[in-house]
Amino acid sequence: MKKLKAGLIGFGVVGTGVFQALKKYEDYGVEITRIAVKNIDKNRTIEFSKELLTQNVNEIVEDSEIDLIIELINDPEEAFEIVTQAFQNGKSVVSANKKMVALYLEELFNISKKNNVKFFYEAAVCGSIPIIRTIDQHFQSDKIKSIETIANGTCNFILSKMVDDGQSYDNSLNKAQELGFAESDPYSDVSGEDTRFKLSIMIYHAFGQYIHPENIPMQGITSLDNNIIEYAKKHQLKIKLIGEALLANNKIEAKIEPKLISKKHDFYNIENEYNGVIINSEFSGEQFLKGKGAGSYPTTLAVLSNLKDIRYNLASTRFKNNERFGKSNSLTDKVYFVSGSKEIENSEGFDILEEFSNHKIVKTNFQILNKLKLKDEKFYWAEINKELYDDFTKVESLL
Amino acid sequence: MKKLKAGLIGFGVVGTGVFQALKKYEDYGVEITRIAVKNIDKNRTIEFSKELLTQNVNEIVEDSEIDLIIELINDPEEAFEIVTQAFQNGKSVVSANKKMVALYLEELFNISKKNNVKFFYEAAVCGSIPIIRTIDQHFQSDKIKSIETIANGTCNFILSKMVDDGQSYDNSLNKAQELGFAESDPYSDVSGEDTRFKLSIMIYHAFGQYIHPENIPMQGITSLDNNIIEYAKKHQLKIKLIGEALLANNKIEAKIEPKLISKKHDFYNIENEYNGVIINSEFSGEQFLKGKGAGSYPTTLAVLSNLKDIRYNLASTRFKNNERFGKSNSLTDKVYFVSGSKEIENSEGFDILEEFSNHKIVKTNFQILNKLKLKDEKFYWAEINKELYDDFTKVESLL
Structure with a gap:
């Protein structure tokens, strides 16, 4: 199999980890031929050829020799520009940028599909959990x-x-x-x-x-x-x-x-x-x-597994x-546990179900709660599900 | 994409589930064209063409029109014969037969590799867990x-x-x-x-x-x-x-x-x-x-996901x-918790660490334990790890 040529955008902890793994394991079939960085003169502890570096992302995205892009920067807008450009130039993309993926998911998929390229981002969601x-x-x-x-x-x-x-x-x-x-x-x-x-x-x-x-x-x-x-x-x-x-x-x-x-x-x-x-x-x-949701190693692993996916043409x-x-917000109308100050009174959309020392178990929804919070910053809460609430009521009544 | 033709071996709950799903969802791209059963006259509650059935497995395994085999029978030896024959005839196989897979894994892989066919068996291990x-x-x-x-x-x-x-x-x-x-x-x-x-x-x-x-x-x-x-x-x-x-x-x-x-x-x-x-x-x-480790639905799902894998040429x-x-048995020399009758005495390879009412916490290994069990069927035990043991010792000392 012909080795795939990859351009790396971002050379932080994850980028470094991916670079080292691909260098160490020949059988990945992926070779990083160019790396875009913000500061070309920054001291880096790993061994690599300085000639790989560029401060001009376009040199990677426009390089017809490069098959795929590994996008590992923070800025979602900048990343979006790079990734869409890569798609349009026929390059597949592996990204770890949750914000970019979440904000532009549909658009990104449509562009990647139109250009018949692949788009993977396992590392963007829950780190090491596939x-x-x-x-x-x-x-x-x-x-x-x-x-x-x-x-x-x-x-x-x-x-x-x-x-x-x-x-x-x-x-x-x-x-x-x-x-x-x-x-x-x-x-x-x-x-x-x-x-x-x-x-x-x-x-x-x-x-x-x-x-x-x-x-x-x-x-x-x-x-x-x-x-x-x-x-x-x-x-x-x-x-x-x-x-x-x-x-x-x-x-x-x-x-x-x-x-x-x-x-x-x-x-x-x-x-x-x-x-x-x-x-x-x-x-x-x-x-x-x-599994571990963050950290350089789990993220690196997720990126590597996606590179294999591209390699195996998944x-x-x-x-x-x-x-x-459709979309509905009715989930936000469910029962909540609210623990507030003694001064909370029954009011519209705000039913006090039970009092317990300084706490009140209250049925309300996001909207009401946010209004109340605007009035009094000391409100705090957590949802409680119905079964759990019934259980507690039983427990409390025994106290 | 051309639809793949599949032969189903075994028409129990899982086989029926797979059959129904493939009939319902055209987009699987897999069609069951033949089904091998033990008893062709058995009453079956689902709708299907009786002409699909055969009592002769060879009619499926030797059918050059059939691309892949879904093997869902119990007997490991019989399954092994069917699967190896299918491999040799250029057919990929999806199996749920844990015993066959475990007993002949290396051989099966070698034969499938030699014949350049695929072999998946997600359903054989831990049901719905992929x-x-x-x-x-x-x-x-x-x-x-x-x-x-x-x-x-x-x-x-x-x-x-x-x-x-x-x-x-x-x-x-x-x-x-x-x-x-x-x-x-x-x-x-x-x-x-x-x-x-x-x-x-x-x-x-x-x-x-x-x-x-x-x-x-x-x-x-x-x-x-x-x-x-x-x-x-x-x-x-x-x-x-x-x-x-x-x-x-x-x-x-x-x-x-x-x-x-x-x-x-x-x-x-x-x-x-x-x-x-x-x-x-x-x-x-x-x-x-x-996840659910058994049951017809989870197993059916695992088989279906493997059919997709073949479809997508994974x-x-x-x-x-x-x-x-190498292989070592040293894990079996670790500390164990053994709870036995009062009559247990210190003996070779069998250190009583502590007594507690009717229980004894004992360090030993599989071999010694099995010998003791041969002498007295009332022995019973469970491993305890060192940290847990230390914790309990602390707890006990407070009682």
């Missing part, structure tokens, strides 16, 4: 009914600190930043935006339909405080930021929010940088996958697209 | 260090009954048989043999090396009794039949045995018909997969085979 591959290949013959995911390691780390060590949100975030688990601007992680990007990509593969991330209601972890932590501890629960999407009445319902998780739930033991996905399907029932768009579903 | 696909494709660029698996739903069901409901082994087995979870002859399940077949297949894909099932030491669940159940309950532990294989000093160590599992372990929540696999690799760390033998490992 979730896109599993949905596309294994579940292709099945009908997926729902997806639940823990897709953000930073939130996981912060929530573990808060529940296990009783730390405040601020202290937990600081610790995460100290240890390099969180960015100096943690917005995308803690707001739920990062999870939303990943859920949007999973929805496209699982249901064959694109929902723009901004159309998925989300609630992050910034409004949780010690009262709910105390409540979680009392009931041996954990709090996790969950993204979920399900098919109901031919409509896709999706949302991102923190949830109380009981010991019997598969997500109970997902800590720190680990991610998890539960797929519920017609044929298979529940399928659970857990079809990239294997999901069915013959059913059209 | 473990072979995940190892072959996702982990192909990684180095797998160990595999742990719960691969037998019958044992899981029995062990849950024993630990959660305090039932005896015999009662639990009877219940499993009543509900159709266990065969009338449960030997293969409860002895660990079934788990051994599946582990052997996983070892071939994960380490690129064939270890015949008979060369994997095994211990089933028949020798557990109420004392150990009581112990597990006291410490909030569960007992699971675990198959494991790991690479140590360039040797593959493998065994099957019941283990005590703590709450923090990913296997803790695997109950009834669910299976699980933990893969530990150099790049990804721990990866955990959980390479079947993508694992690396460039390293050669």
Whole structure:
């Protein structure tokens, strides 16, 4: 087999890992012939020929000798330009850019299809978990009914600190930043935006339909405080930021929010940088996958596995697209647990189901909750599912 | 794309499911043109043309119009004859026959390779969990260090009954048989043999090396009794039949045995018909997969996904085979928990570490244990890992 020639865009930890692996293992059949970097003079610790480097991305994207592009930069707009140009020049692309993929997924697929090239991005979703591959290949013959995911390691780390060590949100975030688990601007992680990007990509593969991330209601972890932590501890629960999407009445319902998780739930033991996905399907029932969601090695592995897919000429768009579903926000009208100050009063769309020390179990929805939060920044909450709520009510009544 | 013509061998629940799915979904590109059955006159509830049926397998295997064989019978020797003949006639094969695959894996691969045909058997290992696909494709660029698996739903069901409901082994087995979870002859399940077949297949894909099932030491669940159940309950532990294989000093160590599992372990929540696999690799760390291990739908799905693989011309033998490992039994010399009668005495290779009511925590190995069991059928045991043992010692000392 003829070796494929690849252009690498971005030479950070993942790019370096991919470069080294391809150099070491001849049998990949992929050779990096050009590398685009921002700063050509930067000191780099690995061994490589300086002649590979260029600061001009066009030298790669316009190079007719190059078969495929490995796109590993951060900026989604810049990446989109590069990738579409590559497609138009007949090059396949492997990308790890979740934001670019999520924001432009449908457009990117259409352009890649039109140009008869391949487009893979396993590394963009849940790191080492081969979730896109599993949905596309294994579940292709099945009908997926729902997806639940823990897709953000930073939130996981912060929530573990808060529940296990009783730390405040601020202290937990600081610790995460100290240890390099969180960015100096943690917005995308803690707001739920990062999870939303990943859920949007999973929805496209699982249901064959694109929902723009901004159309998925989300609630992050910034409004949780010690009262709910105390409540979680009392009931041996954990709090996790969950993204979920399900098919109901031919409509896709999706949302991102923190949830109380009981010991019997598969997500109970997902800590720190680990991610998890539960797929519920017609044929298979529940399928659970857990693995490292971030880090240079897991990401490198996902990129390498996609290079093999291109090498073996695997079809990239294997999901069915013959059913059209609508989008509904009714999932966001479900029962919630809200733990607020004593001053909360019953009001429209806001039913207090039960009081318990400083906590109130409340039925409401995203919209009402956000309004209340605007008035009083001390609101905090997590969803509780109906069964869990009934269980607690039973427990409480015994106290 | 030209439709592929398939011959179906075996028309039970899985065969029927596959047949119906292929009839319903034109876009599979696979059409069943012939079905081999034992009894052509049997009453069948589904709609199909009787002309498809034959009692003569050769009519399918020798039919030059047929591109591939879907092998779904029970007998491993008969299946082996059919499959090798199909390979020699240039036909690809999808099989769900774990026993045939495990017993003849290396031979089957060589024959399929020689005849340039494909051979897939995802349905043979852990039902709905796409473990072979995940190892072959996702982990192909990684180095797998160990595999742990719960691969037998019958044992899981029995062990849950024993630990959660305090039932005896015999009662639990009877219940499993009543509900159709266990065969009338449960030997293969409860002895660990079934788990051994599946582990052997996983070892071939994960380490690129064939270890015949008979060369994997095994211990089933028949020798557990109420004392150990009581112990597990006291410490909030569960007992699971675990198959494991790991690479140590360039040797593959493998065994099957019941283990005590703590709450923090990913296997803790695997109950009834669910299976699980933990893969530990150099790049990804721990990866955990959980799903239904048996049942007609999950098995049907796995067969269908393999048919797509053939349709999309996916390479079947993508694992690396460039390293050669030896085989070692040193894993079976590790510390065990043994809960036996008071009469157990210290003897050669059998160190009593601690006594606790009717239990004794003992360090020994498979060989010694089997000798002791020959003398006294009332021995029963489960492995305990060193950390867990230390934990318990601490707990006990507080009582």
